[in-house]
Amino acid sequence: MTSTLKSFTAQLQHVASQPNNARLAAYDTLISDLLQQPSSKLSRHELLEATSAYLRHAVFSEQNSTGGGLVIGRQALTALEHHAGRVAEGYASQQRDKDRMQDVEDENMPPIADSDTRRQMLENALEQLQPRVLSFEEQASSLRMQLASLLEAEEDWNEAARVLLAIPLDSGHRNVSDHFKLSIYVRIVRLLLEGDDPVAADMYLKRASMIIHNVPGALPSQYQLQQEQQGAGSSNAGEGRGAGEDAQVGSASAGPSSTRHRLEDPKVLGLQYRLSQARVYDSQRRFAEAAIRYHELSYVAEIDEDDRARMLSAAVTASILSPAGPQRARTLATLMRDDRTPSLPQYTILSKVFLDRVIRPDEIASFEKLLSPHQIAKLAPSSGPVSVSSSTTAVADGGPHKAVRHAPSTVLDRAMIEHNVLSASRLYDNITLAGLGALVDLSPEGAEDIARKMIMQGRLKGWIDQVGSPASGEARGGGVLFFVDQDRRGEGETTAGGLEATKGEGGGDGSGASGGAAGEGGVNSGGDVETKWTRRWDQQIAQVTGWLEDVCLRINKASATGVAV
Known part of the structure; x- marks a missing residue:
């Protein structure tokens, strides 16, 4: 044990014999003088040993951690946290004023000003505090917030978030304001987003959304109303404490070593919350x-x-x-x-x-x-059924075969394919699925899946006629996609099979284009809207009737052949 450490331990033992009203000031002076010692007089190892001795004698001793002495122990721990941050920040401020390089050796630099040393000291304090954390809950929160700030400055985002996650915000041992809770939740969300963990960030964003309405000024009135409508029915039990109060760590303390968390302005917290919400939506x-x-x-x-x-x-x-x-x-x-x-x-x-x-x-x-x-990002492979016969498509008549896609591969690819399908509805009155696939660079089956999903979700007005005789064994995707007149988008409704595709009298001359892409199956249009759709329905009935007659002829032929045998 070095002379410095021996002297410091002896002073701690001497202070322990003093009355309560004198011990607190003595502990504050001792730890302040220790942390301000330059590195030329106190090494990093000696500082860590001295702070551990301080925790044993001034904070966790039987005299200061039980009964009425618990107040002294809490204040002694608060003094350690307060002076560690004050000395380190003061030295950093002096260095900025002198415009010195951070890597220049300075014998007058206190060891606590080194970020690695301060991090080790805070981690050691939290480790020793863990068995008695219920008695020192507020002081532990202060230590964790300082450690998180240190990790955040080093861009260790996930570790900083992990440190903040250990702060108890719903404990029954102390009163925590919604303002303080919101500041912690928003900070955790921002750190997790920087650490590329949007799933965990979304979970804590939801917790913040349950209390942000209790912090006046955090949300603008119109936005707050919208959020309250979305969050109707969510439970806010246990949130009856006054909103907007300053959270005070060390509420049982008094004197120069007490500390109060400086919370950000509610409007700033609200802006951080809304930006985090946008980033979470974007990542999802x-x-x-x-x-x-x-x-x-x-x-x-x-x-x-x-x-x-x-x-x-x-x-x-x-x-x-x-x-x-x-x-x-x-x-x-x-x-x-x-x-x-x-x-x-x-x-x-x-x-x-x-x-x-x-x-x-x-x-x-x-x-x-x-x-x-x-x-x-890559999308998950499509699980929809795809015909084996359609896995390749000829590039030209008699030309080589080229593999085609059956589904979009990325987020951007899906967005652009859906947009081009919607664009096709502006250009054509109808288009074959093969033609639509050629337009969006998908197989006919893939184009049908995209169009079907958009129709089901109400994002595309139209219907699909799956052309092809079942008896002939044609592959899926050989149909035609019919679009409801886009000049009247939103005024009509469509049902399965094309019945009641429009309601009421529609405008437009009904002269939409019916071609232009590879293999479009056009339908002549003319007259008013009702006549146009009636004609299409009649054509569909005639087509199905023809298929049925073909099936009957095949059955009769097969039966006749069987009798002859």
């Missing part, structure tokens, strides 16, 4: 909701202009990747009316998507360079 591929959240934040004046530009760019990207349909159309219209979007690199593809134009492969490749990794 809920692009429609993410686009709305990003666009709302891009108007907040309190956010830096460069950050608002990035949020607007993220809103445009998310809206393009969102599922094609009416909701995306509304979001795209809002973004197109924004005067700031023409300056974005995505504006060209945004305008084409808004106008329902077909997106070409070279344009998709240019847009892909602007995306984040999760936005071009």
Whole structure:
């Protein structure tokens, strides 16, 4: 044991014999003087040994950890946490003022100013505190918050989040305000997102959403109303404490060594919450909701202009990747009316998507360079049935065979295929599934699956006529996709088989195009809407009747052959 450590231990033992009212000030002076010792007089190892001795004699001794002496033990631990942070931050501030390099050796630097030393000291304190954590719950939270800040500065995101997760926020041993809970939850969410763990981030975001309404000023009134409607019926039991109170760690303490957590402004917490919510939606591929959240934040004046530009760019990207349909159309219209979007690199593809134009492969490749990794992630293989006979498709008559895809492979690929299907509905009155597959670079079966899903989800108005005689054994995907007149999108309804495809009297001249892609199966259109759809239905009935007659002829022929034998 070195002389410094022996002297420090002797002083601790001497203080233990003093009365309660004198011990607290003596402990505070001892630990403050120790932590300010320069590295030329106190090594890193000696500091760690001295702080361990301080914890044994000043905090966890029988005299200071039980009964009335527990207040002294808590204050002694608070003093260690407070002075460790104060000395380290003070030295760092001096170095910034002197504009020195961080890696320059300085004999006057206190060992506690070294981040590795301070981290080791905090971890040792938490380890020794663990068996008595219920008695020192508030002080343990303070130590964890300082350790998390240290880890965050080192960009060890997941470890910092793990440290904060151990802070008890629903303990019955102390009163924790909703403001403090919200600050911890939001900080955890942000750290987990930086650590690329959106699943865990979503879990703690939901916890934050249950208490954010109890913190005045955290959400704007209109946004708060929307959140309350979405969260109707969620349980908020046990949240009866006053909202917006400052969380005080060490509420039983008093004196110069007491510490109070400085909570961020509720409005800042609300902005961090909303940004985290948008990022979670984005990572979960809920692009429609993410686009709305990003666009709302891009108007907040309190956010830096460069950050608002990035949020607007993220809103445009998310809206393009969102599922094609009416909701995306509304979001795209809002973004197109924004005067700031023409300056974005995505504006060209945004305008084409808004106008329902077909997106070409070279344009998709240019847009892909602007995306984040999760936005071009691989999709799970499709589990839908695919005919073996359709696994290859001829490139030209008598030409070589080339494998074709049956489903989109990435998130971007799916978004662009769905958009091009919707674009085809603007161009054609009807199109064969083979022609649609050629347009979106999928097999007929894959094109049928995409169109069917969009129709079922209400994102595409139309119906599928699966052309082909069952008796002839034709593969799936040999049908025709009929579109409801796009000039009246949303005014009509469609049912299975094409019956009651429109309701009421529709406008339009009914002269939609019926061709233009490989293998389109056009249907002559003319007259009013009812006549047009009646004619289509009659043609379908005639086709099915022809198939039935063909089947009957085959059966009769087979029966006659059997009798002759």
